[in-house]
Amino acid sequence: MPMTMIAGHEVSVDDEGFMTRYDEWDETTGAALAAAIGIEMTDEHWDAIRFMRSDYQAQGATPTIRRLSTVGGMDTKRLFTLFPKKPAKKMAYIAGLPKPAGCV
Amino acid sequence: MKNLLILGGGTAGSIAANKLRRRLPTDRWAVTVVDSDDDHRYQPGFLFVPFGTYRPDQVTRSRRRYLSGDVDLVYARIERVVPDEHVVELSDGRRLPYDALIIASGVTPRPDQTPGLLGEEWGRTIHEFYTYDGSVALARALSTWPGGRLVTSVVEMPIKCPVAPLEFAFLADSHFQERGIRDRVELTYVTPLPGAFTKPIAAKAFGSTLSDKGIDVEPDFMLMEVDPERRVLVSYDEREVPYDLLVVVPVNMGADFVAASGLGNELNLVPVDKQTLQSKAHPDVFALGDANDIPTSKAGSVAHFAIDVFVENFVEYATGRPMTHAFDGHANCFIETGHGKAMLIDFNYDTEPLPGRFPVAGLGPMSLLKQTRLNHLGKLAFEWIYWNVLLPGRPLPLPADMSLAGKRTDLLTTARS
Numbered sequence: 001m002p003m004t005m006i007a008g009h010e011v012s013v014d015d016e017g018f019m020t021r022y023d024e025w026d027e028t029t030g031a032a033l034a035a036a037i038g039i040e041m042t043d044e045h046w047d048a049i050r051f052m053r054s055d056y057q058a059q060g061a062t063p064t065i066r067r068l069s070t071v072g073g074m075d076t077k078r079l080f081t082l083f084p085k086k087p088a089k090k091m092a093y094i095a096g097l098p099k100p101a102g103c104v
Numbered sequence: 105m106k107n108l109l110i111l112g113g114g115t116a117g118s119i120a121a122n123k124l125r126r127r128l129p130t131d132r133w134a135v136t137v138v139d140s141d142d143d144h145r146y147q148p149g150f151l152f153v154p155f156g157t158y159r160p161d162q163v164t165r166s167r168r169r170y171l172s173g174d175v176d177l178v179y180a181r182i183e184r185v186v187p188d189e190h191v192v193e194l195s196d197g198r199r200l201p202y203d204a205l206i207i208a209s210g211v212t213p214r215p216d217q218t219p220g221l222l223g224e225e226w227g228r229t230i231h232e233f234y235t236y237d238g239s240v241a242l243a244r245a246l247s248t249w250p251g252g253r254l255v256t257s258v259v260e261m262p263i264k265c266p267v268a269p270l271e272f273a274f275l276a277d278s279h280f281q282e283r284g285i286r287d288r289v290e291l292t293y294v295t296p297l298p299g300a301f302t303k304p305i306a307a308k309a310f311g312s313t314l315s316d317k318g319i320d321v322e323p324d325f326m327l328m329e330v331d332p333e334r335r336v337l338v339s340y341d342e343r344e345v346p347y348d349l350l351v352v353v354p355v356n357m358g359a360d361f362v363a364a365s366g367l368g369n370e371l372n373l374v375p376v377d378k379q380t381l382q383s384k385a386h387p388d389v390f391a392l393g394d395a396n397d398i399p400t401s402k403a404g405s406v407a408h409f410a411i412d413v414f415v416e417n418f419v420e421y422a423t424g425r426p427m428t429h430a431f432d433g434h435a436n437c438f439i440e441t442g443h444g445k446a447m448l449i450d451f452n453y454d455t456e457p458l459p460g461r462f463p464v465a466g467l468g469p470m471s472l473l474k475q476t477r478l479n480h481l482g483k484l485a486f487e488w489i490y491w492n493v494l495l496p497g498r499p500l501p502l503p504a505d506m507s508l509a510g511k512r513t514d515l516l517t518t519a520r521s
Contacts (some may be wrong), residue, residue, distance in 0.1 A: 064370075065326070066260065066370050066371065067370045070432040071370055076326075076340055077328065077340055079340075080340040080341050081324070084341065085324070085341055086324065091218075101399055
């Protein structure tokens with residue numbers, strides 16, 4: 001498992017740079033990950049990321065866009081504005097969660 | 105006398121009922137299936153109806169006829185499950201008590217979930233082929249279609265039979281060639297996935313098949329709405345894809361009664377343990393087939409392999425013993441590629457579809473991820489197997505657990521490095 005330095009901490013990541021240990025993440029790490037993919041975090045960004053992390057903790061899986069919308073009450077179009085192009089993937093990256101599982 | 109209640113008499117419900125009826129003592133367990141009608145559809149046939157290869161009347165047989173005589177069949181709509189009372193409420197007011205419950209009510213295409221699909225153009229320039237009515241309407245539309253832009257669009261994953269939209273695009277290519285109008289048809293495949301499929305090696309194989317056939321791919325397309333007047337698909341990131349004829353695979357959702365019972369997730373799928381298919385919330389509830397949320401394909405083959413394992417577990421469960429068998433997520437799907445050929449994939453939770461050989465006892469090896477005539481014959485033969493071997497719950501010469509024999513496992517490390 002590769003390790004990398006994010007915001008001064010050594011953390012475990014997978015081949016694509018997604019963090020692999022839930023507890024190694026904090027909001028400083030999250031902000032650094034966001035900056036790395038060109039996203040400046042606002043309160044609205046953080047609301048989405050915090051929901052994602054708490055839902056992951058409860059469910060054991062990275063929530064899908066549908067879940068963020070139906071359970072988290074977030075507007076899908078807005079998520080595409082906040083995290084352009086691939087919101088689910090970018091949000092998981094920033095939140096230090098596994099890449100959303102592609103359903104087969 | 106204990107009651108095993110099975111909600112849904114489709115592929116999973118019927119196989120489970122027939123297999124369990126043979127394994128549970130008749131003086132100890134009653135087995136009852138609830139479904140709203142007697143029409144058992146051969147769903148793999150829906151793919152062939154639009155092209156006239158299957159007649160519509162070929163895909164329907166009697167549910168009752170394919171259930172063992174010792175299985176009761178109740179025709180009713182299900183209102184909700186009351187897990188704390190171990191009762192299922194039917195819409196006619198009846199209440200059926202259960203000692204164990206199997207939810208096998210599948211998933212249904214839900215065009216109502218995407219703005220712009222249902223309206224005056226539904227059944228005219230906008231179609232689907234995941235239902236009997238939809239595939240029949242599309243057959244009518246295709247037979248007289250003069251050509252133009254045909255777009256196949258997957259709205260959201262997961263869907264049942266995730267290879268079916270690819271097969272539809274492949275078959276459309278050969279269909280228009282046979283009609284001599286392929287040069288007047290533009291084919292586009294629109295998907296929310298980054299490529300033709302979820303798993304990298306198969307995605308590459310399907311991707312090159314699409315490109316060989318001149319089918320354009322629009323990846324990462326999260327459909328927000330359809331504008332039926334301008335005839336465009338609009339994504340959340342404001343891309344547009346124009347069409348003349350749209351064949352959509354709508355959002356697939358589990359049954360409404362699952363949601364009304366508080367048993368479902370955001371898509372009304374029942375969260376279960378992926379090895380035992382037991383509900384995470386209620387130990388006397390199981391969900392089989394498409395109705396559950398296990399991370400593998402929603403496909404008849406998965407229902408079949410999973411039930412092979414589930415039946416062993418349920419026999420243990422019914423006698424108060426711990427369940428000792430684990431389902432590995434095994435899926436096995438033929439992919440029609442047109443011109444009388446098909447591909448085959450075989451995979452599970454841990455191993456993605458790989459090229460190589462797939463040994464079948466008594467028949468010899470079939471080719472994985474490669475277009476062959478034998479695979480196509482396998483797909484056609486499956487219809488007979490479905491009615492005569494699979495549904496009655498007779499043994500097939502295919503083990504429930506996926507086997508690595510014949511597979512190019514050397515590619516796994518290559519793909520990941």
